[in-house]
Amino acid sequence: MEKPKFKTVQEVVAAGEGLPDRYLQAPTGDDNGIPLNASIPEMDIPAIDLSLLLSASEDGREELNKLHLALSTWGVVQVMNHGITKAFLDKIYKLTKEFCALPSEEKQKYARDIGSIQGYGNDMILWDDQVLDWIDRLYITTYPEDQRQLKFWPQVPTGFRETLHEYTMKQHLVIKQVFKAMARSLELEENCFLDMCGANATMDTRFNMYPPCPRPDKVIGVKPHADKSAFTLLLPDKNVEGLQFLKDGKWYKAPIVSADTILINVGDQMEIMSNGIYKSPVHRVVTNREKERISVATFFIPGADKEIQPVNGLVSEARPRLYKPVKNYVKLLNNYYLQGLRPIAASLI
Ligand SMILES: O=C(O)CCC(=O)C(=O)O
Ligand SMILES: [Fe+2]
Numbered sequence: 001m002e003k004p005k006f007k008t009v010q011e012v013v014a015a016g017e018g019l020p021d022r023y024l025q026a027p028t029g030d031d032n033g034i035p036l037n038a039s040i041p042e043m044d045i046p047a048i049d050l051s052l053l054l055s056a057s058e059d060g061r062e063e064l065n066k067l068h069l070a071l072s073t074w075g076v077v078q079v080m081n082h083g084i085t086k087a088f089l090d091k092i093y094k095l096t097k098e099f100c101a102l103p104s105e106e107k108q109k110y111a112r113d114i115g116s117i118q119g120y121g122n123d124m125i126l127w128d129d130q131v132l133d134w135i136d137r138l139y140i141t142t143y144p145e146d147q148r149q150l151k152f153w154p155q156v157p158t159g160f161r162e163t164l165h166e167y168t169m170k171q172h173l174v175i176k177q178v179f180k181a182m183a184r185s186l187e188l189e190e191n192c193f194l195d196m197c198g199a200n201a202t203m204d205t206r207f208n209m210y211p212p213c214p215r216p217d218k219v220i221g222v223k224p225h226a227d228k229s230a231f232t233l234l235l236p237d238k239n240v241e242g243l244q245f246l247k248d249g250k251w252y253k254a255p256i257v258s259a260d261t262i263l264i265n266v267g268d269q270m271e272i273m274s275n276g277i278y279k280s281p282v283h284r285v286v287t288n289r290e291k292e293r294i295s296v297a298t299f300f301i302p303g304a305d306k307e308i309q310p311v312n313g314l315v316s317e318a319r320p321r322l323y324k325p326v327k328n329y330v331k332l333l334n335n336y337y338l339q340g341l342r343p344i345a346a347s348l349i
Contacts, residue, residue: 008122008136009211011104023132023219035217036286043245043252045263046070050174051081053181064185071182075266075281076245078257079178084170086260089235091159092167096294098157099138100209110138110152119152134219134287136209142168142298143203168203168298171233175203175300178231178264186274188313193273196311197230200303208295210242213287221285221293226342228330229267229299236263240293246282268344269302272323275310280344304328323347 012020025036048070052063070077099107112119120138123130138154141147142164154160179197180190210221221242236243236257243254257263271280285293302308309325326332326347336343 006122006125008104008107008120009134010136010209013211014104019214019219022130023134024215025131025218025220036220037216040244040251040253042255043074043247045074045076045078045254045257047078047080047261049081050079050083050177050181054177054184064181067181068185071185071266071278073279074245074247075271075279076254077264078261079174079264080258080261082174082177082262084167084174084262088167088170089259089262091163092235092296093238093294095157095160095163096207096209096296099154099160099207100136100292100294102156106156107138110154112139112152118149131223133223134210134213134221135285136211138207140164140205140207141202142205143172144200147202164205168205171203171298174233174262175231182270182274182278186277186314188311192311192313193230193270196273196302196306196308197269197300198303198306200305201230202301202303203298204301205296205298208285208293208297210285210287210293212290212292214289216287216289219287221287222283224282224284226271226280226282226344227265227267227297227299228269228343229301230269230273231267231300232265233298233300234263234265235296237293237295240288240291242285242288242293243295244284244286246284251284267299269308269326269329271344272308272326272329272347273311275314275319276322277314282342301330304331320349322349324349 046066048067049063052059053067067077107120110120112121117139118141122136123133140152176194179193183190183192213219224246236254238256238259241253241256244251245254266278266280268280270278307325307327308329310321310323315321324347
């Protein structure tokens with residue numbers, strides 16, 4: 001059961017009482033004592049032109065091969081020409097920043113309830129010695145419309161609600177195209193993933209706010225995790241680094257991407273559906289001493305009524321089924337995430 005209300009990070013900073021111990025990471029043994037803000041190599045995230053992916057031309061085939069290579073190695077791509085304008089993405093970023101800068105009392109109007117993820121607040125606190133992430137967030141289910149709980153949709157800044165609605169609809173179109181492209185890149189019938197996710201699939205958008213942190217060497221913004229979605233659309237901060245991906249046991253920092261780009265990373269449920277061919281990458285966010293960082297992540301989550309499992313076309317004698325069918329993966333396995341464990345391990349055969 002979740003512990004009673006705890007301060008958000010912004011409230012901790014405002015109280016001026018120094019850094020509470022419960023944000024300090026204990027040495028894990030697998031980091032060899034390397035500080036969290038140590039300099040690390042930058043990764044090269046392949047860039048894909050979404051408008052080409054679904055074209056029947058030679059260029060389209062080449063783009064599908066690039067997508068396949070990116071998702072089967074890093075599990076992340078930069079997507080451009082996705083149909084959402086830079087001006088619109090700038091607006092999302094600006095509204096998020098404005099919401100973040102509101103007084104605490106205003107943001108608390110949208111506070112999440114104890115034990116529930118939706119709304120404004122901090123990390124869920126489930127046990128006494130849990131190390132907390134240096135992040136405040138607003139988490140909202142945006143799709144389908146009849147699942148919305150408008151009490152969590154900010155009325156200030158002006159235009160937030162309307163813009164989030166518009167963003168949801170635009171992202172939904174992108175998501176459908178990306179699913180089709182993923183299927184084609186694996187030589188599958190283009191609707192196979194969409195059909196498996198079903199009519200009750202949902203979208204959740206998480207507005208992440210990382211205040212400047214006095215101990216970026218010891219405090220983490222988001223602890224290492226893989227997303228539980230099918231895949232995630234991410235708008236990382238356009239100026240402040242922080243996102244890192246783990247590959248072959250080493251951390252790499254994601255580059256700052258241009259303002260018209262969306263990052264897409266594979267989530268656990270796509271890893272399962274693709275029978276392990278597309279990788280759901282472990283990633284984390286480190287903190288920054290001087291600068292606030294903002295990001296907006298949208299998770300596409302298969303319907304809780306649907307069994308998610310490797311699609312038939314990707315299971316063969318040479319490539320046996322790696323995962324058991326899972327249902328309502330997000331709910332079932334949330335506790336793993338909070339303990340810093342990988343839920344997908346629980347669905348391996
Ligand atoms: O802040 C970021 O860039 C990534 C956040 C993230 O990994 C998440 O919200 O799942
Ligand atoms: Fe994530």
